[in-house]
Amino acid sequence: MIFKFTRLKIADVILIEHEIFQDARGFFLESYKQAEFQKGGIVPALVQDNHSRSSKGVLRGLHYQTEPAAIGKLVRCLSGRIFDVAVDIRKGSPTYGKWVGEELSEQNRRMLWIPPGFAHAFVTLSDSADVFYKMSGYYSAPHDRAILWNDPDLAIAWPVSKPEVSAKDAKAPRLKDADNNFVYHEAGALR
Numbered sequence: 001m002i003f004k005f006t007r008l009k010i011a012d013v014i015l016i017e018h019e020i021f022q023d024a025r026g027f028f029l030e031s032y033k034q035a036e037f038q039k040g041g042i043v044p045a046l047v048q049d050n051h052s053r054s055s056k057g058v059l060r061g062l063h064y065q066t067e068p069a070a071i072g073k074l075v076r077c078l079s080g081r082i083f084d085v086a087v088d089i090r091k092g093s094p095t096y097g098k099w100v101g102e103e104l105s106e107q108n109r110r111m112l113w114i115p116p117g118f119a120h121a122f123v124t125l126s127d128s129a130d131v132f133y134k135m136s137g138y139y140s141a142p143h144d145r146a147i148l149w150n151d152p153d154l155a156i157a158w159p160v161s162k163p164e165v166s167a168k169d170a171k172a173p174r175l176k177d178a179d180n181n182f183v184y185h186e187a188g189a190l191r
Contacts, residue, residue, distance in 0.1 A: 001030040005040030008100045013086045014041060014113040015102055016074075029109065031076065032134065042113050044072055044136035051078075051132045054124040059163035061121020062087055062147040062172070067181050069143035070116035072136040080129030081105040082122040083159050087147070089175065090117040093184035097175055099156050104131075117182040119147050119175075123160050145179055146172035 002019040016037075021028045032046070054060065062085070065071050075084055085101040103125070104110055114120045122131060149165060150156070151174040172178075 001033070003030075003033070003036045003040060005042075007041075008102070010086065010088050010095045010098060010100050012088075012115050013100050013118065016040070016111040016113060018109065018111075020109060031111070032074070037074075042072075042074070044116075046074060046134035046136055048135040048138050049132065050135065050139075051130065053128060053130050054082075055164070056124050056127050057160050057162070057164050059121060059123040059149055059158070059160065059165050059169070061085070061169065062119035062149055063121065064089065064119045064145055064147075064180075065137070065140055065143040066145055066179060067143075069137055069140035070182070071138075072113065072115040073120055074111055074113050074134040075104065075120070075122070076109070076111040076132050077104040077106060078130040078132050079106045080124060080126035081107075082124055082126075082129050082131060084112050084122040085120070085156055086112070086114040087119040087121075087154060087156070087175070088117070089119050089147070089178070089180050090182045090184035091180070093117075096184070097154060099154055101156070117184070121149055123158055123163050125159060147175050147178050148172045151175050
């Protein structure tokens with residue numbers, strides 16, 4: 001099967017599209033193939049799967065884990081539609097504090113790779129959405145952090161004006177005040 005890997009405005013964030021075989025019975029696709037993903041620039045092993053269901057207008061994020069438990073996420077929307085966002089939080093990066101966003105849906109079947117050093121969030125656009133993501137590391141509560149979803153310095157163009165957020169996300173700090181130990185190096189690697 002063929003995968004298409006497209007680097008976005010922030011080149012370390014990658015949009016993935018797959019070849020889909022579809023007929024009157026339904027469809028078939030390969031959603032992950034390690035060798036192909038490595039060729040496409042997604043090198044870390046993916047070790048944990050998570051699945052969430054959210055109602056319309058629910059916004060989850062902006063979440064990340066600090067070093068040494070930083071994680072990358074391969075995100076897809078299995079049902080419904082979401083607007084998925086990655087924010088570069090690597091200090092010294094030329095795109096520090098910048099964001100990219102893509103609509104992921106059960107119709108377009110696209111995925112988004114969000115590498116370590118980025119905060120991640122999504123908002124549900126349909127009545128409900130099932131979001132599935134593979135992670136490059138395990139969840140670690142002591143390293144779990146968040147950034148305020150509507151931080152004015154980030155100016156994310158959310159397609160929902162009054163999302164529903166958790167208490168944790170509502171009181172998250174702005175990026176300038178966040179506990180963040182990511183450092184960018186010329187090759188884009190974290191140290």
